[in-house]
Amino acid sequence: MKGTPLRTSPALRRKLISVAALSAALLAAASTASVSAAPDGDPQAAAVPAAQTEAAPGAPAERLIVGYKSDAAEAKSNPAAEADAAAKGKETGEDVDFQRRLGTGAALVDLGENLSSADVADVVAEYRADPQVAYVVPDRLNTPKADPNDTEYAKQWDLFESTAGMNVPAAWNTATGAGVTVAVIDTGYVAHSDLAANIVGGYDFIADTAVSVDGDGRDSNPADPGDWYNAGDCGSGVPASGSSWHGTHVAGTIAAVTDNGKGIAGIAHGAKISPLRVLGKCGGYDSDIIDAITWASGGTVSGVPANSNVAKVINMSLGGDGACTSATQTAINNAVNRGTTVVVAAGNENDNVANHSPGNCNNVISVAATSRTGARASYSNFGSLVDISAPGGQTSTGTANGILSTLNSGTKTPSGENYAYYQGTSMATPHIAGLAALLKSAKSSLTPAQIESAIKANARALPGACSGGCGAGLADAAKTVAAVTGTGGSTPGATFSSTTAVAVPDNGAAIESAIAVTGRTGNAPAALQVGVNITHTYRGDLVIDLVAPDGTAYRLKSSGSDSADDVVTTYSVNASSEVANGTWKLRVQDVAAQDTGRLNSWQLTF
Numbered sequence: 001m002k003g004t005p006l007r008t009s010p011a012l013r014r015k016l017i018s019v020a021a022l023s024a025a026l027l028a029a030a031s032t033a034s035v036s037a038a039p040d041g042d043p044q045a046a047a048v049p050a051a052q053t054e055a056a057p058g059a060p061a062e063r064l065i066v067g068y069k070s071d072a073a074e075a076k077s078n079p080a081a082e083a084d085a086a087a088k089g090k091e092t093g094e095d096v097d098f099q100r101r102l103g104t105g106a107a108l109v110d111l112g113e114n115l116s117s118a119d120v121a122d123v124v125a126e127y128r129a130d131p132q133v134a135y136v137v138p139d140r141l142n143t144p145k146a147d148p149n150d151t152e153y154a155k156q157w158d159l160f161e162s163t164a165g166m167n168v169p170a171a172w173n174t175a176t177g178a179g180v181t182v183a184v185i186d187t188g189y190v191a192h193s194d195l196a197a198n199i200v201g202g203y204d205f206i207a208d209t210a211v212s213v214d215g216d217g218r219d220s221n222p223a224d225p226g227d228w229y230n231a232g233d234c235g236s237g238v239p240a241s242g243s244s245w246h247g248t249h250v251a252g253t254i255a256a257v258t259d260n261g262k263g264i265a266g267i268a269h270g271a272k273i274s275p276l277r278v279l280g281k282c283g284g285y286d287s288d289i290i291d292a293i294t295w296a297s298g299g300t301v302s303g304v305p306a307n308s309n310v311a312k313v314i315n316m317s318l319g320g321d322g323a324c325t326s327a328t329q330t331a332i333n334n335a336v337n338r339g340t341t342v343v344v345a346a347g348n349e350n351d352n353v354a355n356h357s358p359g360n361c362n363n364v365i366s367v368a369a370t371s372r373t374g375a376r377a378s379y380s381n382f383g384s385l386v387d388i389s390a391p392g393g394q395t396s397t398g399t400a401n402g403i404l405s406t407l408n409s410g411t412k413t414p415s416g417e418n419y420a421y422y423q424g425t426s427m428a429t430p431h432i433a434g435l436a437a438l439l440k441s442a443k444s445s446l447t448p449a450q451i452e453s454a455i456k457a458n459a460r461a462l463p464g465a466c467s468g469g470c471g472a473g474l475a476d477a478a479k480t481v482a483a484v485t486g487t488g489g490s491t492p493g494a495t496f497s498s499t500t501a502v503a504v505p506d507n508g509a510a511i512e513s514a515i516a517v518t519g520r521t522g523n524a525p526a527a528l529q530v531g532v533n534i535t536h537t538y539r540g541d542l543v544i545d546l547v548a549p550d551g552t553a554y555r556l557k558s559s560g561s562d563s564a565d566d567v568v569t570t571y572s573v574n575a576s577s578e579v580a581n582g583t584w585k586l587r588v589q590d591v592a593a594q595d596t597g598r599l600n601s602w603q604l605t606f
Helices: 019-023 078-092 117-128 246-255 286-296 326-337 425-442 448-457 477-485
Strands: 054-056 063-068 097-101 107-110 133-138 141-144 181-186 272-277 313-316 318-321 341-345 365-370 388-391 403-408 417-423 495-498 502-504 511-517 528-536 542-547 553-557 567-573 582-590 597-605
Touching: 063 117, 063 286, 063 326, 078 097, 078 107, 078 117, 117 133, 133 326, 141 286, 181 246, 181 286, 181 425, 246 272, 246 403, 246 417, 246 425, 272 286, 286 313, 286 326, 313 425, 318 341, 326 341, 341 425, 341 448, 365 425, 365 448, 388 425, 417 425, 425 448, 425 477, 448 477, 448 528, 448 567, 495 511, 502 511, 502 582, 511 597, 528 542, 528 582, 542 567, 553 567, 582 597
Parallel strands: 181 272, 181 313, 313 341, 341 365, 365 388
Antiparallel strands: 063 107, 063 133, 097 107, 141 318, 403 417, 495 597, 502 597, 511 582, 528 567, 528 597, 542 553, 542 582
């Protein structure tokens, strides 16, 4: 969910798309991206899809994120990037200005005001035609993935109920999250006594004062001043809305203080929360989120002091429409390579997560939401890119069927602390971030890939229905912690892999790569982990199947409109009906023209 870009110039000069306006769209499927019309019949501009020119559906981008190839002068020199922006502007007749360097090394450029989609397409096409440019994507606006509801206190069914709870209390004898910092990239933090003891230093990454509301740009104070707005502030016809205190609700689920005689219990109540503020009035931009991901995981961001509270887990309960951009994927890859597990919301559109970022990014744990009955929540996104499900609530069946967590009673600015029920994949995501913190606390040597694999391998089947794909099932905290500490659960066993690269022909016949599995007993697990590494310039063209030794094919990925590059992810397959030993195959086919790829490697973990 995204809105029109902002800048730091006086007042709100641009129309915005608000959280409230888009909340009504949470239950609607995303429409297919259209092609921008080119001014004066310019064929180059016409070839740029709308998804590459918009900050939100129908709202032209006013900023672009440009990634240069590593050997380009613009990748290392701000003056060179500034000169290149000016040259692109002169060529297209637009006001193109270099703004700053992102933590990933990409350049943020501003396009000025009142551009049409066709104008933006001109600039995008100009950058795309430059052989020194690796990628150019719009600076999209993201919004919280939650649906606020009335305040009421009740027990936290999501932690312990046998039907659809996550079996958390039984994990606490082994791990509480002690020694782990979780970065909550969200709206910031509003003071709450049930959280205060577990809050450590964070940062306010909102560069645009029209979004930040607090009167300044980036600084070391991540306090949430409120994200309320008046009618029309965030778009024509958008009604007024009060403040959400979304980041504080998310943080409470992860690490609210426990055994303090009041309030709620946090899943990883021994962990620390580093609040990173990226969402303000009407949402937040990719550029700020990218820098927050970089800084949280220990990377360097120009103009921001070094992070003394490096996070081993990142929670992002936010998202927007469209493919995962190269800019965002680069930040995520870098964070994971530093050893940080990235947990993201699948989204609330009741749609395939392939259409929504960052839930469709590689190298993340993408989380769907379940109701109190253990079924996929009606709003939750789904699909093969979902990794795991967790309680997100379903308040349409009763307020107490939502997720209770820490909040504030202020309708605009902060007031008294309280607790409230929310629902959403925003609420499901911190359940998994909290579990990741428990695992890292229990065994500090775990890598992000091992954490993801353990969570999937120890999930249980959803007690309710799920259409479209809900990942490995409902996460089980106690079983997963027991697995990584060797006291129970299902520790992922031997890994069998193939590193022989195979070219995937463009719009051609399927290719197959084989792995011989030996030395196993009985059948394959109900959560067989299939790791895939494919380089491809348009992964939406790809159909991927796992073929068991008896020839049974399990569809891992269907073709679609997913316009991002590459497939680097782990799928979970219920292969419990298959004998483990034998020759397993990965079948990959490119079913559309104009893009090429290569299967680099794949693996099976039993």
